[in-house]
Amino acid sequence: MQQPQEFWNERFRVRAEEEEQLVELPDLNSPVYQRAVAHFGDLRGKTLIDLGCGSGASSLFFASLGAEVVSVDLSTQAVNNLKRYCILQRIDNIHPVVLAAQKLSTLPPVDFVFGSMILHHIEPFDQFAIALRKAIKPGGRAFFFENNSASATMMWFRKHVVGKLWVPKYGDDDEWPLAPYEVDHLRKHFNVVTEFPEMVFAQLVSLYLLHGHLRSLTTGFDNMLGRYPAVRKYSYRQYLCLA
Secondary structure, eight states: OOOHHHHHHHHHHTGGGSGGGSSOOOOTTOHHHHHHHHHHOOOTTOEEEEETOTTSHHHHHHHHTTOEEEEEESOHHHHHHHHHHHHHHTOOSEEEEEOOGGGGGGSOOEEEEEEESOGGGOSSHHHHHHHHHHHEEEEEEEEEEEEOOOOHHHHHHHHHTTTSTTOOOOSOTTOOOOOHHHHHHHHTTSOEEEEOOSOOSTHHHHHHTSTTTTHHHHHHHHHHHTTOHHHHTTOSEEEEEEO
């Protein structure tokens, strides 16, 4: 079984082969970024950890708004790609570092922490929640865009179908969608508000089983389901706003 660090190093090694592909440029109109900025407020002169910086898009976005960004990733290749890009582009307010999430508290405390699809990779999660609290200054905030394992039906599919036969699996072998009990670990240290920006449920059938076919139909069905708050909480996508 391939270890997570090896898996992600291989993914980012492909980008290192061409300078034009070193990083991914951010989508300035991304609703995820816009919601994060609304939660954080003015970023000029503030410090921010981009947890799981990956291809660098989030770091570049927050740096463009005036933040001093500490870009953290377990992948040495991802960090080296971002370092190289910042040197080439003469960007001096992004500081990439190889670091495990549980070691965040070894960094100087920051104003904000941002992460996109990273929390569900982290274990043991209770230790991470403690480290995250120590990593944020008093009055600081964190924002995470994450998947969600609240649906037992969806998780049965994830465990017994995904990655078997012809059904694709995206991500490393050890990852598992963020569980409600892990969010409860965060609640021990933060005021946590969960939001469900869109209903993503039936669309996964199109993605995993139908190779993208019937996407519009399954999206329409999800939009109908999303009108009901009692159902919407089972969406595979969520925002976590921590203060």
